[in-house]
Amino acid sequence: MNTRVAEPPKPGSDHDGLLVTNMRKAFFPGTPNEVVALDRVDLLVHPGDFVTIIGSNGAGKSTLLNAIAGTFPVDRGSIVIAGRNVTREAEHTRARLVGRVFQDPRAGTAPSMSIEENLSMAMLRGQRRGLRRGVNGNRRREIQDQLGLLGMSLEGRVSAEVAKLSGGQRQAVSLLMATIAEPRLLLLDEHTAALDPKVAQTIMDLTGKIVMERRLTTLMVTHNMELALRWGNRLVMMHQGRIVLDVGQKDKSGLKVADLVAKFHEVAGESLVVDRMLLD
């Protein structure tokens, strides 16, 4: 097995990445239904790394992202983001460090509010909110500039209700909302899986562009092995709550889907799950 155990953060730039140490999370603990969703997970992500995470259903991919974002407390282990130990911080407290995009385009936006209101709220990520006007001239200009980068002609519709947008447009706005305040960590949870292939391609290209331009430290969960190989500079495979494979840029560039399947057989020995992954 090629499990790499995270070493302690090196002095200097590594301090700004993500360090997960010996993390464990069980659901329904102490009941017959107990599920260990994460078990002894160690993960060191260097600043600017773009890590893709694959694994079958129930492997713990989304649970890992939720644990890092603070959706629930973990049972054991620690989470350090940008040098800050956030293990015991509430979700809304660590939100200033973490931007997220979910699979459901509806999850990341407030539907009955306008595009500019949504983005203005996102620009204040983790900041103290006061009685200043939410959408002001400066913010509106910045929002229009940023929307222009999407190439979806949304910059002329800033006061439109988000509910009126298509799924792809909504996901593009969600992506912008997650990144506009330049979080220290970007978590993408199958954020193109619910879109049709062409739109998914557009959103993925935008994601790559934004992540590169802003050098965002990124974790991207996906079912799609092609995507996982094409994007990012590191690939992690999870199985039954553990990290079972961790490939860096050099080894990753030579990998093919077939290699991943073989690797998966090796660690999991379950052909059925792999078929499910290939189908996606």
Add this chain to the structure above:
Amino acid sequence: MTGILTSGLEQGLVFSFMVLGVFVTFRVLDFPDLTVDGSIVTGAAVTAMALTNGWSPALATATGTLAGFAAGTVTGILHVLLKSGSDATNYGPKLLAGILTMTGLYSLNLRIMGLGTSATARSNVPLLGEPTLIESIENLLSIELTTWRLIAALAILALVIKLVLDWFLHTEVGLAMQATGDNEQMIKALGVNTTVVRIAGLGLANALVALSGALVAQTQGFADIGMGIGTIVAGLAGVIIGEVLFGSRSVTWVLFSVIGGSVVYRLLIAGALRVEQIDPTDLRLLTAILVVIALATPTVRRKVVRM
């Protein structure tokens, strides 16, 4: 006929603050808050007691309004204690929190009205002979507030409150409050403590409701324990009538709409009271039927179109 018009306008404006409060809970926070049946009486009772103890009408009204704010925050805190998990669409704990506060307020309101009297509790405080906000305005402007002048004064107050609420809902905090009702998970992920925002929002809404209570007491000349019954349904009627008749295209616009809805609702009630067969005791049944019709119309229309 003018009687219907003036009493409808006056009542509609007096209760418009309550309707704005119900709008804040139902529409902005997505929190069907039943506290209002109690907090409107709290506003009236506190204001009436302050007036009978010689407080200035402005200070008495402000104190009554603040008491409503406190009542709303209690509901918000109870909701935190009662809910399990973070399912924003689970209305059970929200309804129960409001019901509990409303029930507790019933006893508290009786106690408030008994303060400083030989009785421990009272169900009624008369304000005969006490200077009210109406006299304060008359003294300030050296005019007599005739029926139409009173309506104009109430309309100005409604406009001011509307503008302040509109301004607030578009501030950074106000947007976060709107988002708490619209997509709580998302605004939480942007670093907002939605628990605190919801508690503050419930306080704000019930402050508006209590302001109506304070004005009702001063315009009708007494505070009464029974005045709160059915407030939530009347508030909902105002919100829905306003949205249906005047539209809800933006927050700025819909705040006007619900004030209009409040006035239309009270005009309908004033009109209904002129019908000989209708007794004032029938009004709550009529209001309930009105809300059902307004809410069911879109559904029925959709079904009819499909047939």
